[in-house]
Amino acid sequence: MLFYAAVRIVLLGKSISENSGVGNFLLGRAAFDSEAPPDVVERVGGRLKDRQVMVINSPQLLQTNISDHQITQTVRECVSLSHPGPHVIVLLLKHDQCSAEDHKCVEKVLKSFSERVYQHTLVLTTQEPTETNDILHKIIRKCFYRNLSLQRSSSLDDLLQMFEDIVQKNDEQHLDCAEDEASQYFTMEQQDTERLSEGVKLNLVVCGSDGTLKSSISELILQQTERDMKLHGCLISLVELPALSRLSVEEVMRQTLRCVSLCHPGVHVFLLIIPDAPLNNEDKAEMEEIQRIFSSRINKHMMILIMQNSKHQTEELCEETQSVIESFEGRHHFFGPNTQVSTLMENIEQMVEENRGEFFSTETFLEAQMKKLLQFEEMKKKIDLLETNLLSQERIQHLLQRLHLDRHHNKLRAADVLQITKHSLQSHESCAEEELIQTFIQKLLMMNYRARCIHAKENNDSFEDESDIFKDLSLSNTGTSQSVQIHPMDVQMALFHCADGFLKQLMVTKLSQCQYALPLLVPDPFTQQIEFPLWTFRQINKSWKMRITNNQITSQTQPIYKAETPMVFFFRFGSVSSSKSQLMNSLINEKHNTFFHRNCPGSSRTRVLMDGVVEIAWFCPSGKNMDKFTDCVAFCNLHGDAGYHEKQLQILTEMASVNVVILPKLQRNDKSMTEVEKLYKDSKPLICLFTEDVSTLPEMQKGKYNIGLKDRNQSDVSKELRRAINDCLSEPSSTFRLEDMTKHSDIRVDEEDDDDCRRGREAAQQMMSLLKKKDLIKNKESILPCQGKLWHQWSKKNKELLKLRGEEQENEKETNKKKTEMNKIREQQNKSDVSEIVKFFITEIDSGDEHEMMFFLKWLTILLDEQTSGGLKYNEKWASAVKLKEKPDKYGQLRPKQNKHVKTSEDLQAAVFGLEHIMREIGQIYESCSSVKKQKKGLHFDFSSLPSIAAEMMISGFPLELMDGEADHVPVIWISAVLDELIQKLGDQRVFVLSVLGVQSSGKSTMLNAMFGLQFAVSAGRCTKGAFMQLVRVSEEMKPQMNCDCILVVDTEGLQLAGRSTRHHDNELATFVVGLGNLTLINIFGENPTELQEILQIVFQAFLRMKKVRLNPTCVFVHQNFSDVTAREKNMEGRRRLKEKLDEMTKLVAKDEVYDAECFSDVTGFDVQYDVKYFAQLWEGSPPMAPPNPNYCNNLQELKETIITHASKSHRMMLTDLKDYIKNFWEDILKELFAPS
Template identity: 70%
Template structure:
């Protein structure tokens, strides 16, 4: 512990905060009051607690369970303070561990491995930890309780003792005996007279739990069963906490009100100024509806940006149905580009909120530690501001979801179910709107930059040039903040912004070499937790969806490691969970496959994270990635991957799963061959596309926690697994030259541009689905040709009848002639869908193709009827003309004579004569053909697109 405290004293405030956060995650006690070895002042490191959250569940008298998730500095809980007076044969810290978690050393004590007899820096240190109940009957305490431990003899540390006694709800004092001659008895008598409960634990006494007077207990330790003693102490503490007249609530921030201590947030000027600047921004959000804040303060990233992304995808992935609406492809592209430019104009001319103005101004006016403090404070205050509303919305979502499930269980198809589902969707949208963090502010800055850059002009109300924005973001990356690479809400890469930030990064650092490590996995499989543990990062972690989109973060290679590695930075890319339940649907499949291909293509190494031992879901995604890479033949990508199986309890899983690994290899190779056949490639093995060694690139991780949260500590085996994986990654990385930042920038541009033009592959679950669908399309062509050829024969037959004088065609006659062919086609379809070896895959498209065939049949019948009716009308018109030919000739001759007679006086002006004759001729032709059907002006390209769209759809699923 002296080593830990030595590092703590020598660390800057950011490292202290990181240390305390990690200690909390490991379920270790945290330094609350720390005597400075240099000045002897008592320091309260409040700043170090700002990123720690605690969750717990409580049960009320009715049995209802309520959940809480709070930052520890906001939690109001009772405090139990432990002191020791004089020497004691029993360890106070070990006793506290038995109360909180007997299987884990929350408080370091004399019997821990590595402990020593002497203490240099721990005397006088007050440590704190919280007991968080899980809502189970086995909970030791029914509510969240703070436990404080004053190290050393309490009599020698008056300031710490004074603070703790003022804030504690229960005192627990350890001393040898209740001896009136002892110098500590003055303090004990003060505690005894105090209204707060007091528990005296006597090391040299063997008495059982005794209540000396109300709320005052004594318990002996000598020669007694420890489990009995611990239970008595627990019972006495619970009795004290249930005493309403004495139980007060302790809040971490209240310690700062004491005058005898130094508070880091107050004494550090940069920290104080950073908080003031962040608070200035938060004041603008007061009394605002959280679900409308982003729309009001961050307008560029909302509907406008989402519309632009959609238009951009439509520009690169036009369906033939959309092309049919335009006269040609160039006109279509021009139309889309024009729409996109209008959206950029709206973004560029939208009002710049004061919130964003202050943010930009603060970033520009500060530097160094002050900027980092400002950004960290802004993140902390935003989380604080949104937590209550998000908690309420999550509770509402849970209630609505339970209602929907209950109605579904009853097979209720009423309007109530529909209404409940609509309400659930509305709450889901509110949750999305209410999520508001630092990443959204940076996204807005990025969109401001993209709009101004596209319009090539600055915003009117922007007090500085937009061209400085990428430099600000680059500084943040250098300071350790992640940058959003793919917008998770819009499922799009803001290419202009990301490129500009990387250019600014190159200007500041030089064109450094990086090794790109990315991670992919199903939602809640532990991706961010793994990266955080491996590299000391702080990606968001919790149950459910935390990361949206993809974020990249720079990790500097130390001078010691540069001798082994040929690059300067590790660039870590964290991604959102794939196959998210709350986003289930076809669009999710496209998005997941796009993201997987993008991330694997970017990375020198991709960690495929799997929860458990079954990689089926990720196999499907990897097959699509492989086929997508085959279609990107012009890119010479050399990605590699490793499989990481999380939460595998069997330590011999690696040896036992040799058969499973062999099957994984065979499955991946089989699908690679299938994809190669589809794409006409000569690739045979999965490793030909993505470097992978099944013997060495499959890792098995122990479960993260030892026991059940919220009090379970991390599993040491998990940490060992992390270290082994890190060593393997660095070993592989040492053989790579990495890529320069400029090459990485080009790769992002090239890869995303190609992905935008690819849609077919991403629509499918796996490579087999693609092959099955293409075979189905071939069959569909055969079925449609059967109907078309049959209708052509029917059409010819009726044309002959019309030529022979039959001038009446009924639709039921056409249907009767097509009846047998239609039945044959339907029979063939039923046979194919029900008997083909891939019928389980085909069933998802059956209804759609049956509808297409039915629509084609109806269109053919109606189209043929229309053509035959036109032929009949034309025949009638010809017969009418033939009958009136002599009449028309005489009438034309008569009108010509009249015209010649009327023009005798005009002379021989040939131009005027022709004009008059043409006018008379046009008028006569109009009279003659007024009963004839009009001639149709055919648009050749419209017909081409319409016919092709029947056979080759670009959006197949």
């Protein structure tokens, strides 16, 4: 709809139950009572889908037996309650109850509103017709054939559309109900008298505390004027004011306003009825309330009517009554059994003459009571807002119940969704409603952007037809709402609201990887307190490339919370016909729905949790000419009507570089126009998009643009809008930074609100301040003394020692010498100082509770990554050296560049400092103390407690280094101790070991992280070295099926790693990983035959060595970045060639190794049909704006199911077995028992 104000709808009918039923159907709750008195006109506000409505319910006005006086009074009340007039009038009629008399009544009632009433009227029939009713057809024809038959299957959307049509046809204008039209039918059927009489119409209001006395006086006056109209030459309009002292403040205001409004143009005389006796408390309270609400301006219009019960009472006033009369300027009249009404009327006429015809009008009342009225309006707003919030909270609670989240507010943990469950095996586009959350999060963890496309399976249960639809409609609409599909964004936001901080951060990180917009400002669904979830952005990095002035390309990678970029803010006022979010998508990425919009699959008008949410997304340029914007630009999107979300509007318009507002047709006095005019006067660029205008990009003044959207091609609009935004951004403008949002004191910041998060950050910052005092390139060895040269020397000596032991004739003298040297090194490690940084880390981990420890570790990881993210500068230097190499005339400059590059590479590696280095140091402290059996000086903890730290970290989801990639050694003592602690904490669990092998940068870690929600390092310059292990928990329901309690995932450095790899190193690593894993994933990237040949040879030799010692590991080949995973024939051909290569290699190597094997399946349980997986390209398009390819995500799901199948068939291994196996197996490798012949 194109109107901003509330839609005012008047329901006219003849049955209280039918009217209440339809009213409740519209509002979606039991707003109207079906047992209320039929003569009561009620007004109830609420939200109809996404718009404000006001429903005025008059359930008796179409009854044929009500008097003209009742019609007039009720119509006036309807007009008053729908002030300044209704937009829509709904006639509730039935086919079998529409006679000629009904027709006459309908016409009389409608004409009482206005001659133009039919342009605003529709007919709602409530039963299937058995035969044609000509009279009903006539009424429908007069209403321009606007008719809807309301049945059980009727959709609220159909009725909404009819309302919208009526409002649009009338140019959004309400029905103008002039008083002379509304008063055609007078109280005493005096139409002819009115036309003939030239007298004045007198408006009288009868007030007082005694309802019986008021009614009797009213009847006497009306009877007398009916008998003798010409005697006084005036028409009488009489309204009874309810006793005010019994009403609430709000109701007093409503009733008095109603009373004065019904007496158009105003009240000539107020008749205050009091008894001729001592006033009781009720009488006194009533008079006080009348004076309070009407003020002293009522005194000149007030006549005190003193009621006498006896004919013989004297007209003497008691002191108390005299005081009352004087307070109202002294006019009074005694009224007893002998009193003539004519005498009273003469006194009234005289009073009107004295007042020169002046009356107490609505304007008079408002002027006198402006302050009170403003207070009332404020209270009314609060009441309406409270009603809306209560309704909203009911819907939210209902939504959470449907999603089975009603008991999980802020309680869902990352650990709950990262374990293997039955949902890990499901990859459907539809599921049961109670499974929506689990299905959504499983797809999201796998970076599948189709997570938003999941929908609940429809319930096809049929219901028996009921003869009376209103039995259902009069309820709170729960039954009908259950059948409405849950909005996809409600699924996302419900999970967001019910998640703890770590799961929220994981969610937002995955949403960012899916190239989706992220929640920036989020109102609490129950308190409306606005939250800025800064914590959720902390793990997100964005990369982009820009062309600088000399046409060179510069690259940037930044944590998004620190990035300073221009920001464009989109918002709307009112209800608009164009989709704002869809328009924003066309600016950012035309092929991807960054912002969810009304035309996305699963969208509906029933969303509950998105109003007031601000989402943010970034456009990141690629440095190519086709870039839509030349710099990284943030786009913010306020969902819902900005007029209802003033705080978000104020914050974002202030912080934006450019404001873009979408507007319907607004009236000049509309509050939204005031906001637009304020923005127009501001110096900040403003682009106005008009949904009802066709204009094209006139720049009204510098930085101010108007663009019409009506009947325009979306592509043309996008081009114009993009050009306008680029023009605005080409001028110097303010930049936006996420962290600056914290400066707004009226919003809640999650990092500050959560005490554990805040303490974790403070501790991590304190530790970083210790680190920043050191130059890592020069002082890394002093910070981490145990893991540097000493550990490398010990590893080398240990390899030499074990190699000696592996020889047939061990040299005892040489062996003892090695042992002595190794013991000396351990002594040196033990004597080395413990740096303040390591001491601080151990103290902090040991002292905090589990939640605070998790925040500390997360914060430390974030801050360490931020400090050591210098890889791109190094890459740029290397790229410049490569360019020089391509130019012979510049070759003389190459050598210095290359030398500088080597130095830069060394410095870069020295400067890399992560959590793994701290844990490696703690591991070496433990190993040295264990070896020399001595507590380390300066260590304030018993060294035996150190493995517990690592075990807790593994349980919490952090990876632990299994093989030191710099020393090429497994710290067996440390790993064994950590596994012992795991056994102590978890019990001796069954474990399935999954390991992965592949070349460098082939996507191994990315694949594992996406498949299991892990945290292996994937950033450039931080590629995996050595091997890391991480626990994946298995849910109780899956343990019997999988035959294990947890999966231990082992990620390894790439084979043929530049600058490190030797054939011996790769063989050693491959042998360790293959021998350790129950299942090994062999990751192959692309279709390079040379690379394929080399890696297959390394892998095959490892498997052959396992077979020779009667170990039977299995493998699955994962062929990533395959050009066409959908071509079955090509896949079959690829499998055939792979099998030929493996079989050919088997024969060659088996011959050298003197082993009888003809094909690869003789060496390992390998099935080429099931154990080769082809993966699509990771990205759907070109980075940095491309989302992950859904086909890649589907391939991940298939691989995950294959892994689970392998786990269910694998032999049982306990953690204790694994501990012993790692120790023995690594020693056997070092003894070269697995060396090739």
